[in-house]
Each structure stands twice: as structure tokens, then as C-alpha cells.
Amino acid sequence: MDSLLFEAFIYLAAGVCAAPIAQKLGLGTVLGYLAAGVIIGPLLGLVGAEAQRLQEFAEFGVVMMLFLVGLELEPQQLWSMRNRLLGLGGLQVGGTALVCWVVAWLVGTPWTVALAIGLIAAGSSTAIVLQTLEEKGLMRSDGGKASFAVLLFQDISVIPILAILPLLAIHGLGAETATAHDAEKGLRLLDGLPVWQTTLLTLLAVAVVVLGGHFLTRPLFRFVAGAKVREAFTATALLMVISIALLMSLVGLSPALGTFLAGVVLANSEYRHELESDIGPFKGLLLGLFFITVGAGIDFSLLAQHLVLVCLLTVGLIVIKAAVLWCVASLFRLRGSDRWLFALGLAQAGEFAFVLLSFVGQNGVIATEMARMLTLVVALSMLVTPFLFIVLDRLILPRMTEAQARSEDQIDVVGVAIIAGIGRFGQIVNRLLRSHGYETVVLDLSAETVDTMSKFGIKAFFGDAARPDLLEAAGIGEAKLLVVAVDDREHALNIVKYARQRRPDIHIVSRAYDRLHVYDLYSAGSDDIIRETFDSAVRAGRCALEALGKHPHEAEKAVGAFVRRDRRSLLRLAELYDPDIPPMQNQPYVDLAKRIRAEEDQMMTIKGAEKRNEIDRAWMPPPVTDKADDA
Amino acid sequence: MKTLVLFAHPALHQSRINKAMLKAARGVADITVADLYADYPRHEINVEREQKRLLDHDLIVFQYPFHWYSCPPIIKEWFDLVLEHGFAYGHGGEALKGKRWLSAISTGAPASAYTPEGRHHFTLRQLLSPVEATANLCGMPFLAPFVFNGSLSANNTARDEHVAAYVRLLTALRDDHVDIERARRRELLTAADIGDIMLQVTHG
Numbered sequence: 001m002d003s004l005l006f007e008a009f010i011y012l013a014a015g016v017c018a019a020p021i022a023q024k025l026g027l028g029t030v031l032g033y034l035a036a037g038v039i040i041g042p043l044l045g046l047v048g049a050e051a052q053r054l055q056e057f058a059e060f061g062v063v064m065m066l067f068l069v070g071l072e073l074e075p076q077q078l079w080s081m082r083n084r085l086l087g088l089g090g091l092q093v094g095g096t097a098l099v100c101w102v103v104a105w106l107v108g109t110p111w112t113v114a115l116a117i118g119l120i121a122a123g124s125s126t127a128i129v130l131q132t133l134e135e136k137g138l139m140r141s142d143g144g145k146a147s148f149a150v151l152l153f154q155d156i157s158v159i160p161i162l163a164i165l166p167l168l169a170i171h172g173l174g175a176e177t178a179t180a181h182d183a184e185k186g187l188r189l190l191d192g193l194p195v196w197q198t199t200l201l202t203l204l205a206v207a208v209v210v211l212g213g214h215f216l217t218r219p220l221f222r223f224v225a226g227a228k229v230r231e232a233f234t235a236t237a238l239l240m241v242i243s244i245a246l247l248m249s250l251v252g253l254s255p256a257l258g259t260f261l262a263g264v265v266l267a268n269s270e271y272r273h274e275l276e277s278d279i280g281p282f283k284g285l286l287l288g289l290f291f292i293t294v295g296a297g298i299d300f301s302l303l304a305q306h307l308v309l310v311c312l313l314t315v316g317l318i319v320i321k322a323a324v325l326w327c328v329a330s331l332f333r334l335r336g337s338d339r340w341l342f343a344l345g346l347a348q349a350g351e352f353a354f355v356l357l358s359f360v361g362q363n364g365v366i367a368t369e370m371a372r373m374l375t376l377v378v379a380l381s382m383l384v385t386p387f388l389f390i391v392l393d394r395l396i397l398p399r400m401t402e403a404q405a406r407s408e409d410q411i412d413v414v415g416v417a418i419i420a421g422i423g424r425f426g427q428i429v430n431r432l433l434r435s436h437g438y439e440t441v442v443l444d445l446s447a448e449t450v451d452t453m454s455k456f457g458i459k460a461f462f463g464d465a466a467r468p469d470l471l472e473a474a475g476i477g478e479a480k481l482l483v484v485a486v487d488d489r490e491h492a493l494n495i496v497k498y499a500r501q502r503r504p505d506i507h508i509v510s511r512a513y514d515r516l517h518v519y520d521l522y523s524a525g526s527d528d529i530i531r532e533t534f535d536s537a538v539r540a541g542r543c544a545l546e547a548l549g550k551h552p553h554e555a556e557k558a559v560g561a562f563v564r565r566d567r568r569s570l571l572r573l574a575e576l577y578d579p580d581i582p583p584m585q586n587q588p589y590v591d592l593a594k595r596i597r598a599e600e601d602q603m604m605t606i607k608g609a610e611k612r613n614e615i616d617r618a619w620m621p622p623p624v625t626d627k628a629d630d631a
Numbered sequence: 632m633k634t635l636v637l638f639a640h641p642a643l644h645q646s647r648i649n650k651a652m653l654k655a656a657r658g659v660a661d662i663t664v665a666d667l668y669a670d671y672p673r674h675e676i677n678v679e680r681e682q683k684r685l686l687d688h689d690l691i692v693f694q695y696p697f698h699w700y701s702c703p704p705i706i707k708e709w710f711d712l713v714l715e716h717g718f719a720y721g722h723g724g725e726a727l728k729g730k731r732w733l734s735a736i737s738t739g740a741p742a743s744a745y746t747p748e749g750r751h752h753f754t755l756r757q758l759l760s761p762v763e764a765t766a767n768l769c770g771m772p773f774l775a776p777f778v779f780n781g782s783l784s785a786n787n788t789a790r791d792e793h794v795a796a797y798v799r800l801l802t803a804l805r806d807d808h809v810d811i812e813r814a815r816r817r818e819l820l821t822a823a824d825i826g827d828i829m830l831q832v833t834h835g
Contacts, residue, residue: 560675617678622716 010047011054014040015288026393028135030128031386033288037295038383047296055293059351061286062127063245064279066155066256069130069148070263071272072139078264081149088146088332089153092346095324097122103320112168116365117374119161120357121317123154123350126256127287128385132345136389143338146329147345155257158352165356168365198252205251209244209258213265221271225447225462237278270450273443273461277469290351298379302372310373314380318388322347340396344388348381416441417481418474420465420495422453425511425532426485441474445486466494468502476502484510484526489517493524500525515570519577538563554615561615569596632731634662634805635688639695639703641668648737648782648790649696655794656694659801663688667705674708681713685727690804691771693762694735696782700751700758710765719769728770731811733777733804734762735797741781756818775817777825796822803829 014036022032040046101118105111129147130139138144193201217240224236241259248258266272303310325343334342354375361371417433419426422444433440442460444450453460463470465486476482476499484495496510510526512518521529538559545555573596576589583589636656640649643666656664665684671677685691695703717724736759744750745758756763759776766773777800779785779793800820803809807830814820814828 560673564675617715618712620716622721 007050010040011289011292014292019288028132028386028389030131030291033291034295034383037292038298041296042298042300051293051296055290055297058286058290058293061283061290062351063256063259064241064283065130065287067241067259067263068276068279068283070260071267071276073264074267075264084146084149084332085153088328089150091328092150092325093122093154093157095328096321099320099324113366116165116168116360120353121349123352124151124346125348125350125382126151127290127351128348128382129345131287132389138341141338142334143341146334146342150346154350155254158254165360165365166363202251202253205247208247209262210265213262217266217269222447222451233274234278237275241279270454270461273470273473274463276473277463277467280469294379294382299372299376302376306373310376313377314384317349317377317381318347318384337397340392344392347388348385349378353378416475416479417483418476418479419483419485421486422449422460423487426483429483429485443470443474466491468498471498479506482506482508484508489513493520496521496524496526516583518570519574520579522574557615632689632804632807633687634690634692634801635684636662636664636692636694637667638664639667639706641703648779648785648793651790651794652694652797655798656801659798662801662805667709671705674705676709676712678712682718690731690733692733692735697736697738714769725770730771731774732766732771733774734759735777737779737782739783772811772815774814775820777820793822796825800825
């Protein structure tokens with residue numbers, strides 16, 4: 001227990017110190033975590049052997065990350081990516097593997113070993129690249145999209161690579177082949193089955209994910225959300241991701257790929273934003289842990305021993321990968337900063353290389369000593385990546401023309417309005433905005449309401465808009481407008497406060513319960529504050545006036561004047577309002593309220609020339625005496 | 632002169648010439664430009680505020696499209712409510728006396744339509760006589776209206792010229808570079824002939 005707590009303390013402390021400092025320095029959190037790992041591992045020796053075990057666990061962060069990426073990607077978007085996925089991805093993996101193979105073979109490695117090295121070098125680090133792209137807001141740029149397509153293809157290509165690698169052992173060193181093979185496949189369900197059955201079961205598993213995601217999740221989430229137990233929803237979300245990952249591992253597919261698919265299926269779901277904000281923190285923590293373990297796992301004694309060789313190999317690997325990426329990018333018409341982002345961003349080896357290297361080491365394809373050295377090269381190439389991003393940011397991007405920067409800004413950026421609360425109030429606002437072609441993102445705390453809305457074809461998402469992470473997921477960072485239409489007073493205040501602090505420039509329209517709520521919302525930073533029953537009460541009053549015989553236009557003018565007067569008195573009273581004193585005990589406030597009421601009553605009793613209120617002033621004929629002068 | 636432009640167009644998104652003129656007027660430094668339909672989307676004109684605005688300026692420009700030989704409804708309502716007895720006219724109503732009045736009008740039909748022989752039978756000055764009479768009753772010298780004819784068939788060049796002339800005119804009025812007497816004596820002002828009323832050529 002103590003050692004577990006101590007481990008947790010060390011890793012968390014490292015993360016807590018490193019990530020904010022690195023971010024403040026503009027280096028990105030990935031570099032911070034990697035550096036923290038190097039410090040607590042090789043430098044201070046605080047962590048040791050367990051880093052390896054933790055790393056396997058932390059890699060689950062990549063699985064969660066792909067789930068989240070999938071959530072952002074609707075099926076149509078995935079389909080439109082198919083050319084890039086196969087073309088860019090295929091050329092990158094094939095090209096890199098081929099060049100590395102030839103180079104390794106030329107420097108005297110047996111061809112089987114060289115081929116294994118080539119295949120291992122082909123992958124890139126999904127964790128580092130996606131995390132960095134997300135942090136820099138580059139996921140939607142052309143280069144970001146292309147990078148993502150390649151990473152996805154690499155994930156798929158792992159399956160055939162895993163199948164090819166053991167075959168290479170026949171010509172290789174061939175020692176402990178059998179045992180390692182068994183260990184690796186320990187959990188797999190399909191061993192020993194004929195090929196057609198394996199294929200069938202694999203397809204079946206994919207079908208389970210797609211159909212289950214489409215048909216089963218909705219009732220399940222509705223049931224859990226209906227219970228209104230926060231942690232139950234989080235647990236459901238985690239359970240779903242983990243069970244998909246488990247299912248995929250059982251049939252020998254990549255768990256990351258499976259959860260990505262599930263994410264895409266759920267991209268249209270109304271629970272999307274809630275899922276994002278539930279899984280997000282786990283993903284972040286696990287990825288951070290993963291980066292720390294990569295840093296901690298760097299074998300400095302081995303590095304010192306073969307310093308020149310290891311450095312040469314690392315630089316060589318990055319140069320070859322970047323060169324291949326550059327050529328592939330040019331073929332696919334990536335230009336300027338996008339091409340640089342693509343070529344430098346993906347130039348490291350991936351986390352899957354660790355798995356593959358231990359696999360081939362045990363399989364005897366590659367000698368253990370060499371596998372250790374290559375593991376070091378992979379880790380170093382990852383460590384170098386954040387620096388490549390810094391070079392890209394500071395040296396290369398500033399030289400790109402402004403024109404290109406401007407055209408990039410427009411990609412996929414939509415002016416979005418977020419509507420918090422889609423009850424009787426928010427619905428009207430939403431309909432009005434959508435009927436004029438504005439994109440809205442709608443959030444509501446009630447799963448039932450969200451459900452009903454979805455039946456009417458309105459895009460609504462389940463979640464508590466007072467939670468900052470949900471507002472983030474709904475796009476508060478880019479939105480132009482926030483409509484706070486929830487019926488809970490405190491809730492509304494919290495949303496306005498957070499939104500105003502997060503985005504001083506966003507326009508906030510909010511629904512107020514009563515006058516006092518108006519004052520609170522005003523001081524919280526809302527731009528427009530609408531009392532929820534005021535306008536309808538005024539309209540009812542106008543109908544009443546008409547029914548009592550007032551001419552409709554007179555009634556309309558009377559109502560207009562009443563509303564303006566009310567607004568003025570509201571402003572006067574707001575100055576005396578003190579949130580710390582209940583209004584009834586606030587003497588100046590009470591006095592003014594009485595005075596205003598008296599003024600209102602008086603207005604009706606004044607007669608004749610004194611009657612200079614705004615209704616009677618309008619279209620008032622000149623006095624008779626004056627008319628005589630004019631005539 | 633301290634210049635106030637009171638602008639009104641009931642369908643601004645469909646306007647070409649007035650929208651361009653409004654944008655250009657907003658670019659002229661040290662003058663006030665008010666879009667009445669934006670200030671009072673529900674026609675709830677704030678009379679005190681409008682009267683104060685009049686008192687603060689020496690030249691009032693009414694800019695609007697000529698619809699049914701008259702002005703957009705909000706301008707008429709503005710006249711009705713703001714130009715009160717005892718403020719703008721009648722006993723004690725001298726608040727606007729001496730302030731200058733300029734109408735900046737656009738018409739859909741070409742200039743030839745506004746002749747006794749033309750389609751509309753009356754000249755623009757005849758049709759604008761209620762406006763002129765309003766100015767007279769308020770004691771405000773009425774400058775020759777600045778007109779853009781044929782807005783329905785106008786090309787970009789004509790529009791650009793008119794907008795440039797509008798900016799020149801507003802700037803010159805602001806800087807007192809206009810011969811007011813000559814401007815009052817003319818029938819109409821157009822982009823082609825505003826040079827005639829300038830006191831001196833201004834650069835920049």
C-alpha cells in the first residue's frame with residue numbers, strides 16, 4: 001500500500017510540476033512530461049522497474065484518445081477521408097519501411113532483421129502527435145487532418161505487421177520463439193481456429209461495436225442518466241471504452257481502432273459532449289503517465305556506452321522518416337506550413353514500436369542487445385519530437401506567407417451559438433436561430449428533454465452546462481454567443497460567471513428568474529438579461545387592456561411606455577441593490593421602490609396640461625391659442 | 632459645422648447605394664451618424680434623446696431612399712414625435728432655428744422621370760416640398776437636396792462616384808468649406824456638380 005501511494009505521489013508530483021511549467025514556457029505539455037520522466041527516472045532514480053509495467057497500462061490513454069477523436073468525426077467525414085487514409089497512410093508506411101529496410105541492409109544487417117527494423121520504424125507516435133496537435137489547435141488544419149489519416153492507417157497496419165514479424169525468425173536467431181509466441185498471444189481467443197472462422201469472428205466483433213454503439217448505447221445512457229448519479233455515467237462511459245478494447249484484443253484487432261470506431265458511431269449521439277468530458281480527464285492523466293514512463297525508461301547507461309551510434313541512429317531515423325513524409329505530402333498536394341507540420345510532426349517512431357521491439361526480441365528476430373538499443377532510439381526520437389514542434393513554431397511557421405495563414409483560419413470554423421437549457425425557453429431561441437441558418441449546440445441536464453428534442457430532429461446533448469469541461473467540449477472557446485436558458489438560478493449564474501471569465505469577448509444572453517436574479521446576472525457579466533415571464537405578462541396585460549375597451553394601438557403604446565418605465569426603474573433600483581442584504585431589509589432600496597410605485601400611480605391621476613407623460617405627448621395637437629397665431 | 636446624419640432604410644440588406652453611403656459616412660471623422668432603424672427597431676423613438684442630439688449639432692442630414700414620393704415611415708414618425716410644438720415650432724419653439732437641413736435622397740427612377748413630361752409628372756423639388764416646408768417651419772435653412780437618381784439601374788462606377796461625392800460633401804460641410812447661400816439657391820445637388828458649391832478646393 002505504502003509503495004503504491006509513494007509511486008502515485010512521485011508520478012503525480014512530477015506531472016503537476018512539469019506540465020504547467022512546460023506549458024507556461026511554451027514548450028507543450030508532452031515535453032514537460034517527458035522531461036519529468038527523465039528527472040524522476042534515470043536522473044534521480046526515484047522510479048525504476050515498475051515504469052515498464054506502468055507504461056503498458058498508460059498506453060490505454062492512446063485508446064481513449066482515439067475514442068475521443070472518433071467522437072469528433074462523423075461517419076461521413078471518415079468516409080471522405082478514405083483516399084488520404086489509404087493513399088497517404090499506405091505510401092508513408094510502405095515508403096518508410098522500404099527505405100529503412102534498404103538502409104539497414106546496406107550497413108550490413110541481415111535482410112530479415114533489416115525488414116523487421118523497417119516495419120517497426122514505419123509507425124509514429126499517436127500519443128505525442130495527437131496530443132500536440134490538439135494543444136496547438138491544429139487538428140482541423142490540412143496538415144493536422146493528413147497526420148491523423150496517417151496515424152489511423154498505421155494503427156490498422158499493425159495487424160499485418162504482427163503477422164509478418166514471427167515469420168522472419170525462421171532465418172533469424174530462432175532461440176526462444178515458441179515461449180514468447182505463447183506469452184504474446186495468451187489472451188487471444190481465436191488461436192487454433194480455421195481462417196474463415198477467425199475472419200468471421202473478427203467481422204462479428206466489429207459489427208457488435210458498430211451496431212451496439214448505434215442501438216444499445218442510447219437506451220443504456222438514458223437509463224443511467226435518468227438515475228441522476230454522476231459517477232454512474234462516468235463509470236458507464238469507462239466501461240464501454242474498456243469493454244470495446246477488451247473485445248478487440250480478444251479477436252486480435254487493435255483496441256485503439258475499435259474504440260475509434262465506437263467513437264465515430266457515437267459522434268452523432270446526444271451524449272457525445274458528456275462522454276467527451278467524462279473520458280477526457282482519464283485520457284489526459286493516462287497519456288501524461290505514458291509520456292513520463294517513456295522519459296523514465298530511457299536507459300542512460302546504454303546511451304553513454306554507445307553515445308555516438310545511438311545519436312546517429314536517432315538522427316538517421318528522423319531524417320529518413322521526415323524525408324519520406326515530405327515526398328508523400330508533396331504527392332498529395334500539401335503545401336507550406338501544412339507540409340512542414342506533417343513531415344516533422346510524424347518523424348518519430350511510435351509507442352507501438354516498444355511493443356513490437358519486445359515482441360521481436362523475445363521471438364528472436366532481433367538480438368536482445370540490439371532490441372534494447374533500438375528501444376532507446378525510439379524513446380529518443382520521441383523525446384526529440386517536441387523540440388521539432390518548437391522549431392516548426394518558432395523558425396519555420398513565421399516565414400510562411402500571411403496569405404496562407406489567413407486561408408487556414410477559415411477552415412471548418414463556424415460561428416456557433418451554444419444554448420444551455422433546451423426547455424420551453426431555450427427551444428424558442430433555438431428554433432429562431434436555426435431557422436435563420438445559425439449553427440447551434442444545445443445542452444440540457446435532463447436526458448428526457450434531450451430525447452424528446454432529438455425526436456423532433458433538434459441536435460441536443462445531455463450534460464450539465466455549469467461544468468466547465470462540458471462547456472469546453474461544446475465549443476465555448478470558439479462560439480460567438482452563449483444563451484443561458486436554464487431554469488435554475490444558481491446554475492445560470494455559474495454558467496455566466498464561467499463563460500465570462502473564459503471568454504471576455506463572448507456575447508451572453510441569459511434568462512432571469514426575477515429582478516434580483518437580473519442584478520446577479522448583470523454583475524456576473526451577462527450582456528442581455530431577459531426576465532423569463534416579463535414579456536409574456538406584458539402581452540397578457542395588453543390583451544387585458546384591449547378587452548377592457550382600449551383601442552389596440554393605444555394599448556400597444558401604453559404597454560411600450562410601461563416596459564420602458566420598468567426598465568428605467570430596474571436600472572435605478574439596481575444601483576441600490578446589495579447582494580449581501582436581503583432587499584426587504586435594504587432601506588434605501590425599499591424607499592426607492594415605494595417612490596417608483598407612487599410615481600406610476602400618479603401618472604394616471606394628473607390631468608390637463610400637466611399631463612406630459614410620453615404617451616400623451618406623442619401626436620399632441622398644439623394649443624388652440626398657438627393655432628390661431630399660425631393661421 | 633457639427634454634423635448629424637440621420638439615416639433610415641427599412642430593408643438595409645437589400646440596399647446598395649444607401650448602404651454604401653452609410654458605410655462611407657461612418658468613415659468621416661468627427662460627425663455623428665445614426666441609423667434610426669437600428670436605434671429604434673420597434674419604433675420606440677426616445678424623444679428626449681433625439682431632441683438632445685439635435686441641439687448638439689448645427690447641420691442635420693436626413694439620408695434615406697425615396698419611397699412612394701416620401702420618406703420611410705420611421706422618418707415620418709420621427710418628425711411627428713421629435714419636432715414637438717414648443718421645441719421645433721410654435722410658441723417658444725425655436726430650438727432648431729438657424730440649424731441647416733440637408734436631404735440626401737436616392738430614387739429608383741432616372742432623373743428624366745421627375746419632370747413635368749416624365750413618368751412621375753412632378754419634379755423632385757415639388758415632391759420634396761413637404762420636407763422643405765417642415766424645415767421652413769422649424770426655421771432651418773434648407774440646402775438643395777443631394778440626389779442619386781436611377782439607383783435601380785445604376786452601375787458600380789456611378790455608385791462609387793456618388794459615395795465619394797457624399798464623403799466630400801459631408802467633409803466640406805463639417806469644415807465649413809461650403810458656400811451655404813449658393814447651396815440653398817440650387818435646385819438639386821448631384822455628384823457631378825457639388826464642386827460648384829465649394830468655397831475652396833480641399834485636399835485630403
